[in-house]
Amino acid sequence: xxxxxxxxxxxxxxxxxxxxxxxxxxxxxxxxxxxxxxxxxxxxxxxxxxxxxxxxxxxxxxxxxxxxxxxxxxxxxxxxxxxxxxxxxxxxxxxxxxxxxxxxxxxxxxxxxxxxxxxxxxxxxxxxxxxxxxxxxxxxxxxxxxxxxxxxxxxxxxxxxxxxxxxxxxxxxxxxxxxxxxxxxxxxxxxxxxxxxxxxxxxxxxxxxxxxxx
Amino acid sequence: xxxxxxxxxxxxxxxxxxxxxxxxxxxxxxxxxxxxxxxxxxxxxxxxxxxxxxxxxxxxxxxxxxxxxxxxxxxxxxxxxxxxxxxxxxxxxxxxxxxxxxxxxxxxxxxxxxxxxxxxxxxxxxxxxxxxxxxxxxxxxxxxxxxxxxxxxxxxxxxxxxxxxxxxxxxxxxxxxxxxxxxxxxxxxxxxxxxxxxxxxxxxxxxxxxxxxx
Numbered sequence: 001x002x003x004x005x006x007x008x009x010x011x012x013x014x015x016x017x018x019x020x021x022x023x024x025x026x027x028x029x030x031x032x033x034x035x036x037x038x039x040x041x042x043x044x045x046x047x048x049x050x051x052x053x054x055x056x057x058x059x060x061x062x063x064x065x066x067x068x069x070x071x072x073x074x075x076x077x078x079x080x081x082x083x084x085x086x087x088x089x090x091x092x093x094x095x096x097x098x099x100x101x102x103x104x105x106x107x108x109x110x111x112x113x114x115x116x117x118x119x120x121x122x123x124x125x126x127x128x129x130x131x132x133x134x135x136x137x138x139x140x141x142x143x144x145x146x147x148x149x150x151x152x153x154x155x156x157x158x159x160x161x162x163x164x165x166x167x168x169x170x171x172x173x174x175x176x177x178x179x180x181x182x183x184x185x186x187x188x189x190x191x192x193x194x195x196x197x198x199x200x201x202x203x204x205x206x207x208x209x210x211x212x213x214x
Numbered sequence: 215x216x217x218x219x220x221x222x223x224x225x226x227x228x229x230x231x232x233x234x235x236x237x238x239x240x241x242x243x244x245x246x247x248x249x250x251x252x253x254x255x256x257x258x259x260x261x262x263x264x265x266x267x268x269x270x271x272x273x274x275x276x277x278x279x280x281x282x283x284x285x286x287x288x289x290x291x292x293x294x295x296x297x298x299x300x301x302x303x304x305x306x307x308x309x310x311x312x313x314x315x316x317x318x319x320x321x322x323x324x325x326x327x328x329x330x331x332x333x334x335x336x337x338x339x340x341x342x343x344x345x346x347x348x349x350x351x352x353x354x355x356x357x358x359x360x361x362x363x364x365x366x367x368x369x370x371x372x373x374x375x376x377x378x379x380x381x382x383x384x385x386x387x388x389x390x391x392x393x394x395x396x397x398x399x400x401x402x403x404x405x406x407x408x409x410x411x412x413x414x415x416x417x418x419x420x421x422x423x424x425x426x427x428x
Contacts, residue, residue, distance in 0.1 A: 051362075055359050055360065055363035057359065058321070066306060067306045067309060070313060071316040071320060071321065072320075073316040074309070074312055074316040074317070078312070081309075095283060095295075098288055099284060099289075099292075101288075102287040102288040102319065105316065105319060106286075106287060106319045107270050107272070109320070110324045114328070125341070125344075130339075142270065145270050145271065146269065146270075
């Protein structure tokens with residue numbers, strides 16, 4: 001059955017792999033499943049056709065037969081349950097991998113997204129500098145905790161899993177900020193994830209789409 | 215096998231049910247599983263014993279035999295997979311219920327938490343009023359979208375599920391703000407969730423703990 005995902009027609013990151021369709025592309029590449037992409041233009045996000053796929057007017061979405069899903073975390077977990085390779089067989093290890101997906105999205109990602117809100121939506125506000133410092137302090141706290149837990153491990157919990165896709169992708173948003181680079185084991189973790197052939201294929205596909213669509 | 219969760223010894227909400235152990239208590243009540251609670255004092259959060267349970271120094275956690283989990287979303291999903299009653303049998307409906315858990319935590323909750331950051335951590339800042347207005351606008355946007363999708367449905371997607379525990383609980387943080395009350399169907403949704411006997415039992419348990427511990 002054909003899998004169709006949605007992505008920005010013109011992503012604001014200009015093909016740098018930051019949009020959340022990367023997570024879904026990467027997961028599909030890891031499990032070796034082909035997919036089609038429906039590119040959504042900015043003016044289409046709040047139209048009924050897209051809101052039927054995602055009531056929150058976001059990408060990515062996932063369509064396969066009668067099933068339509070939104071939320072990158074949910075889609076990556078669905079792919080990991082549907083096709084082998086991204087979740088451990090052992091029940092406890094599987095529960096921990098899913099736990100890391102939630103931890104990445106609920107605990108690690110919010111201050112990282114907030115940093116972009118400060119940088120772009122609060123540009124020109126007199127408080128921008130002070131808010132950026134507060135946001136960076138929150139991010140540093142989370143990275144310190146994550147770094148301590150990861151230690152010298154290759155991946156979050158045993159073998160590479162769906163959780164590493166989510167965590168490495170959201171940490172990649174910090175590349176070049178200096179924050180990720182303060183924690184050598186986290187910077188190496190992201191680099192290791194991005195060196196995977198499946199990541200490389202997904203990255204090339206979204207970059208080629210940006211170049212073709214703009 | 216005994217299930218043990220963690221909760222604040224002295225929750226800042228004074229037993230109003232806002233701390234995230236409520237989600238886990240509520241899920242366990244829905245599936246009829248008894249549990250023990252380990253109360254964690256403020257000074258214990260950053261000690262090794264608690265960091266071994268949760269590297270991000272948060273509650274709740276979940277321990278059952280050799281398995282230790284953190285993150286309320288992951289714990290509620292684990293309970294829903296472990297015991298019947300909180301996830302549909304049908305594969306597509308099950309995937310959608312899990313999708314709503316991610317949507318609640320990744321898309322709906324962050325601006326609601328940010329509102330508390332503005333209210334408490336940014337108290338006295340000259341920008342507090344303007345930031346609160348910006349945060350409220352983001353929350354209103356999400357509530358408008360959620361309200362449109364929910365319509366007159368009783369629950370998010372068919373029967374009551376683990377997703378309704380997460381969504382109703384995080385929306386309950388807005389009670390009294392005026393924001394939730396602007397969307398009558400969402401206010402009714404939260405009230406319907408809180409009227410469930412399992413919620414009532416969980417609420418009474420965490421309130422009794424606050425009264426006993428402080």
